[in-house]
Amino acid sequence: MPRRLVPDLWLFSIVLALLGLGIVMVYSSSAIIAAERFRDPYFFVKKQLAFGILGLGVLWVGMLIDYRRWRRVILPLLAVAGVLLILVLVPPFGQEINGTRRWLRAGPLSFQPTELGKFALVLYLAQFLERRREVVGNFFFGFLPPFLVTGVMAVLVMVQPDLGNALALLAMVFCLLFVAGARLKQMATVFLLASPLLALAVAGASYRVRRLLAFLDPWSDPRGSGFQMIQAYLALGSGGVAGRGLGESRQKLFYLPEPHTDFIFAIIGEELGFIGAVAVVILFALLISRGVRVALRAPESFGALLALGLTAMLGTQALVNLGVVVGLLPTKGLPLPFISFGGSSLLVAMLSVGVLLNISQHGQSHV
Secondary structure, X not given: OOOOOOOOHHHHHHHHHHHHHHHHHHHHHHHHHHHHHHOOOOHHXXXXXXXXXXXXXXXXXXXXXXXXXXXXXXXXXXXXHHHHHHHOOOOOOEEEXXXXXXXXXXXXXXXXXXXXXXXXXXXXXXXXXXXXXXHOOOHHHHHHHHHHHHHHHHHHHHOOOOHHHHHHHHHHHHHHHHHHOOOHHHHHHHHHHHHHHHHHHHHOOHHHHHHHHHHHOHHHOOOOOOHHHHHHHHHHHHOOOOOOOOOOOOOOOOOOOOOOOOOHHHHHHHHHHHHHHHHHHHHHHHHHHHHHHHHHOOOOHHHHHHHHHHHHHHHHHHHHHHHHHOOOXXXXXXXXXXXXXXXXXXXXXXXXXXXXXXXXXXXXXXX
């Protein structure tokens, strides 16, 4: 099928809207903290703006590259991601922040290998399931191999420790296997077998137990493990219907910890109110729907699985982040795509959208 000149403009517009909102909200939520820490209220927003511009370039490159060419680099990219996930655990390569090792630093720049790992894993799963689609129902030849690869990567991510991203990897492989035709009985069996391991992972770390207890009852420890959750509730609740107004948040005044990262949605709810919060949810719902549309209109199974995997990667991260902030899920360290402060997550998200736009150019007729 010949390539279309115009990609999915709806998808592109949605991403631009989320990116623009993210830059505005990063400044609004971080200016006072940046002024206190770095004597520069524009410290975080300058970085986010730079990554946003670079991200648009990455998106453009991803859109120009024929998505089928990614087949050639899947195994090397997966190997590089694996090596980086190991190096991040080894001093002095890995940078320790708040007791975790999730970043590699090179001078003033830092990079989170987990983000590259998620992208590489989607590519691998799309190619594997395309080639094994006739035997995907077979446990040993079609079902188990992708779980083993995903499991190894998930273990490396958990050791950082980063349980949230590890679970996101597993959710992604479940989604793709289901679409590829895996049997529900097999998926349920793996889930049941993995549940005790997940329980051990939670019970083996005291801070995870505290987070779980705080999720169930944050007011049981309002100055400790429940503090961040309570501050998020106060931010969302005080926003009302229309919000306090852009820049008028009170919880960002050293109450809500790191309001420009994982809990930026709480500041959106406080400053822009219920209307602004719902608008963000609608934008992500539209993003997921357009991604699924691209997958359904892809010319062949690799493109369909790749589009669905990238959409699942972005959608899962957004749903988990929103679920955490509103109290539907225990606290996880997952940023809100395109909006939270952070270069690695933003660049990989923009690259993923670029690939989706390229697939949309090869698909059937679209609006």
